Amino acid sequence: MIRFENVSKVYARGARPALDDVSVDVSRGEFVFLVGASGSGKSTFLRLVLREERPTGGKVYVAGRDLSRLSSWKVPSLRRSIGVVFQDFRLLPGKTVHENVAFALQVIGKPRHTIRTTVPEVLEMVGLDGKEKRLPHELSGGEQQRVAIARAFVNRPQILLADEPTGNLDPTTSLGIMRLLDRINRTGTTVVMATHDDEIVNEMRKRVVELSTGSVVRDEVDAVYGERESILPQVGQTPVLDAPGRGARAVQRVQVTPEPADLEAERAAEAAAARTATVQEPEREPAPETRGSSADEVVQQVLREHERVRAGREA
Numbered sequence: 001m002i003r004f005e006n007v008s009k010v011y012a013r014g015a016r017p018a019l020d021d022v023s024v025d026v027s028r029g030e031f032v033f034l035v036g037a038s039g040s041g042k043s044t045f046l047r048l049v050l051r052e053e054r055p056t057g058g059k060v061y062v063a064g065r066d067l068s069r070l071s072s073w074k075v076p077s078l079r080r081s082i083g084v085v086f087q088d089f090r091l092l093p094g095k096t097v098h099e100n101v102a103f104a105l106q107v108i109g110k111p112r113h114t115i116r117t118t119v120p121e122v123l124e125m126v127g128l129d130g131k132e133k134r135l136p137h138e139l140s141g142g143e144q145q146r147v148a149i150a151r152a153f154v155n156r157p158q159i160l161l162a163d164e165p166t167g168n169l170d171p172t173t174s175l176g177i178m179r180l181l182d183r184i185n186r187t188g189t190t191v192v193m194a195t196h197d198d199e200i201v202n203e204m205r206k207r208v209v210e211l212s213t214g215s216v217v218r219d220e221v222d223a224v225y226g227e228r229e230s231i232l233p234q235v236g237q238t239p240v241l242d243a244p245g246r247g248a249r250a251v252q253r254v255q256v257t258p259e260p261a262d263l264e265a266e267r268a269a270e271a272a273a274a275r276t277a278t279v280q281e282p283e284r285e286p287a288p289e290t291r292g293s294s295a296d297e298v299v300q301q302v303l304r305e306h307e308r309v310r311a312g313r314e315a
């Protein structure tokens with residue numbers, strides 16, 4: 001589903017590569033944690049998948065498409081097949097929960113009746129039924145992240161990329177978010193999550209790809225956060241699942257299902273940890289020419305426009 005073949009990325013001439021000869025193969029339906037110290041190249045990896053950046057060497061394939069050969073006009077379609085979730089949620093603060101999620105379908109031109117049926121389904125799935133009319137600032141941090149996940153997932157993307165999705169959340173709330181991502185993964189969506197959160201990685205026991213100064217130093221299934229014994233599978237090979245002698249442990253998938261007591265604790269923690277990591281409401285609806293772009297692109301455009309207007313006012 002995602003294949004990096006000897007990918008390098010150098011941002012500026014003479015700078016150290018952000019990615020250096022990286023080869024990774026993520027199969028359809030896999031869940032992969034991308035770990036590594038700050039600056040090791042995790043976000044660069046995700047940006048290359050979205051073709052927000054282009055490699056300086058090597059090839060990136062997404063869903064069978066060679067991104068170096070993808071025409072610019074096909075990039076929105078690529079991005080529509082990829083949901084993205086960020087640490088800072090990026091919700092539109094003047095829109096309700098329902099409207100934030102519906103927005104993702106509106107911008108890709110889905111008919112109103114589809115939106116009317118799909119949005120409540122996905123809000124129920126993420127555990128937000130009953131909160132459709134709330135504004136983001138009336139939600140806890142965990143709930144805001146659920147809205148962001150619902151928005152990323154409502155179009156049923158083949159791939160979900162998550163960049164530090166638990167970075168602003170306490171451990172209990174984070175676990176709830178991970179359960180949700182695990183559930184989404186079990187619907188067949190490939191999930192790649194960049195994280196520093198060792199507790200989460202240790203709890204979930206998924207495949208871990210570790211980057212260090214732009215190189216893959218570990219690629220291991222059923223793994224914990226900080227081990228370095230490794231096998232590095234070649235491109236085209238999936239990691240060996242059950243060859244302890246080669247460094248990979250047998251796969252023992254932890255089924256992360258919500259326990260009622262956990263859910264209660266999670267809700268209490270979420271309520272206590274209400275955060276407002278949102279930006280101000282954009283003043284205008286997205287321009288018609290943005291139709292056809294992915295929801296994430298349009299959200300970014302709208303938020304950037306707002307920032308521009310606000311900066312202008314403050315100047």
Ligand SMILES: Nc1ncnc2c1ncn2[C@@H]1O[C@H](COP(=O)(O)OP(=O)(O)OP(=O)(O)O)[C@@H](O)[C@H]1O
Pocket residue numbers: 011012017018036037038039040041042043044045
């Ligand atoms: N747009 C850019 N221009 C120049 N250098 C960049 C750019 N983006 C990232 N880099 C550099 O590339 C390297 C990898 O950065 P990247 O953001 O991919 O790391 P990361 O692992 O995601 O870090 P963090 O965990 O702090 O988000 C760093 O040295 C960073 O300074």
